[in-house]
Amino acid sequence: MSFYEKLMKLDRRWIYLTVAIAVVIPVLVPFKVPVYVTPEAKAVYDFVENTKSGEIIFLAIDYDPNAMAELQPMARAIMRQAFSKNVKLLISALSQNGPGMAEQLISQISKEYNKKNGVDYVYLGYKPYFGIVILAMGQNFRIPFPADYYGTPLDSLPMMDGVRNYDDVKGIISIVGGNIAEAWINYANGRYKAKVFMGVTGVMTADYYPFLQSGQLSGLLGGLKGASEYERLAKQEGVATEGMSIQTIAHIVVIGFIVLGNVGFFMSKRKKSKENI
Amino acid sequence: MVTDLNSAIWNTLAAFLTFCIFSFLYKDNPFYKIAEHIVVGVSAGYFAVLLYWDGLVPKLWDPIVKQGKWYYLIPGLLGVMMLTRFSKRLSWISRFSISFYMGIATGVAVPLYIQNYVIRQLSSTMLPVHFKNPTGFFNLLIVIGVLCALIYFFFSKEHKGAMGSAAKVGIWTLMIGFGAGFGLTVMGRVSLLIDRVIFLKNYFTSIFGHIL
Numbered sequence: 001m002s003f004y005e006k007l008m009k010l011d012r013r014w015i016y017l018t019v020a021i022a023v024v025i026p027v028l029v030p031f032k033v034p035v036y037v038t039p040e041a042k043a044v045y046d047f048v049e050n051t052k053s054g055e056i057i058f059l060a061i062d063y064d065p066n067a068m069a070e071l072q073p074m075a076r077a078i079m080r081q082a083f084s085k086n087v088k089l090l091i092s093a094l095s096q097n098g099p100g101m102a103e104q105l106i107s108q109i110s111k112e113y114n115k116k117n118g119v120d121y122v123y124l125g126y127k128p129y130f131g132i133v134i135l136a137m138g139q140n141f142r143i144p145f146p147a148d149y150y151g152t153p154l155d156s157l158p159m160m161d162g163v164r165n166y167d168d169v170k171g172i173i174s175i176v177g178g179n180i181a182e183a184w185i186n187y188a189n190g191r192y193k194a195k196v197f198m199g200v201t202g203v204m205t206a207d208y209y210p211f212l213q214s215g216q217l218s219g220l221l222g223g224l225k226g227a228s229e230y231e232r233l234a235k236q237e238g239v240a241t242e243g244m245s246i247q248t249i250a251h252i253v254v255i256g257f258i259v260l261g262n263v264g265f266f267m268s269k270r271k272k273s274k275e276n277i
Numbered sequence: 278m279v280t281d282l283n284s285a286i287w288n289t290l291a292a293f294l295t296f297c298i299f300s301f302l303y304k305d306n307p308f309y310k311i312a313e314h315i316v317v318g319v320s321a322g323y324f325a326v327l328l329y330w331d332g333l334v335p336k337l338w339d340p341i342v343k344q345g346k347w348y349y350l351i352p353g354l355l356g357v358m359m360l361t362r363f364s365k366r367l368s369w370i371s372r373f374s375i376s377f378y379m380g381i382a383t384g385v386a387v388p389l390y391i392q393n394y395v396i397r398q399l400s401s402t403m404l405p406v407h408f409k410n411p412t413g414f415f416n417l418l419i420v421i422g423v424l425c426a427l428i429y430f431f432f433s434k435e436h437k438g439a440m441g442s443a444a445k446v447g448i449w450t451l452m453i454g455f456g457a458g459f460g461l462t463v464m465g466r467v468s469l470l471i472d473r474v475i476f477l478k479n480y481f482t483s484i485f486g487h488i489l
Binding site for chain 1: 302303320323324327328331332335385386389390392393394397398400401419454457458461462463464465466467468469470471472473474475478
């Protein structure tokens with residue numbers, strides 16, 4: 001068996017081991033890589049940055065714990081930036097396994113900035129059937145959410161005074177890890193013309209660029225790279241920034257394997273065609 | 278990370294389950310199965326409780342019992358009719374609920390989907406093509422890419438001659454799209470691994486940091 005044939009039959013566990021080593025070493029020996037900020041990430045940052053103190057942003061934490069690795073750094077950075085500028089946040093969590101996780105994040109960051117529930121932020125929580133919830137919120141937030149996550153009626157919360165629907169918030173930022181993204185585009189932007197920004201997982205990113213180009217999305221953060229761009233802009237270097245150097249090494253390893261695989265494939269194909277002649 | 282006994286127990290469990298899941302990379306084993314079943318069980322249990330407290334109680338029980346809105350019994354009945362799916366003899370009853378739901382979903386979604394996923398996307402490919410700045414050139418690439426990709430899916434005429442060349446450009450356009458998708462998927466999957474490795478590093482540092 002030639003080297004190339006051996007390469008084609010390489011046990012995939014060797015690949016897993018190599019990728020694991022490529023990830024573990026930069027975690028133990030950290031270093032930094034430069035992060036290039038894309039215009040679509042800057043658009044999200046500028047939106048929060050240009051929102052005046054006292055104005056409201058709707059922040060949708062629409063992901064489950066399985067997407068935390070990529071999306072939590074975005075949500076954290078956006079919340080910190082908003083609270084540091086005294087921008088108020090109206091928060092929902094429309095992904096079924098996400099409300100508890102979102103509540104943990106909100107209580108942690110609100111404590112950091114000494115922000116009060118009902119005054120500086122309102123957490124609406126979860127309601128089933130996200131499409132219907134998003135549509136109903138376009139009429140009045142009180143239709144799907146008569147009370148907040150903690151059971152307090154929205155009408156008794158000072159921040160909700162005079163706040164009825166998407167017209168009363170500066171825009172929507174959805175940090176989303178599934179097809180809830182489609183509902184925000186379709187209903188909030190399509191039906192109610194609300195300004196929608198999005199932070200999505202790496203897997204979803206390519207699918208949502210067409211909506212950015214068509215103007216249906218006003219800004220886009222894609223995966224851990226998008227999160228690291230945001231952390232850099234907001235000067236809050238965290239997990240995403242730390243992850244970029246590790247990501248770089250892992251990508252080099254993956255590219256190396258793709259090249260090796262292709263070399264093996266073409267060389268063994270050439271050998272076979274020679275044998276046939 | 279680990280600040281007290283409570284967090285030490287939970288983080289130790291999380292670290293153990295992380296290793297259980299990673300053990301699948303070597304081969305399927307009982308530890309992986311345990312972790313997998315815990316994920317499925319916890320997710321299903323959490324969602325069931327959430328649906329009860331955020332759906333059934335505020336949307337059905339409270340309106341009927343506390344507010345006396347008896348007409349809420351009609352959607353309640355439609356919901357109960359869905360459960361007849363479990364009986365071969367009575368499953369036909371569930372069709373009423375399903376058709377009601379389908380009718381509403383179709384009525385709400387179809388016009389908006391056509392508007393936002395077809396017309397808006399079509400109009401965003403009708404772009405001014407010029408060579409005054411890079412944008413005009415990129416617009417040309419978008420127009421050519423869209424047209425050629427559409428030609429690739431046009432099967433009524435054989436892909437030969439000009440049609441064949443355009444279809445080939447269409448394939449390349451699709452391949453570039455798939456390549457971008459694949460690259461971003463790799464990034465996403467590696468991000469998950471990075472998160473777990475950073476978690477394990479922080480866990481071991483907080484547990485054994487004083488020894489190391």
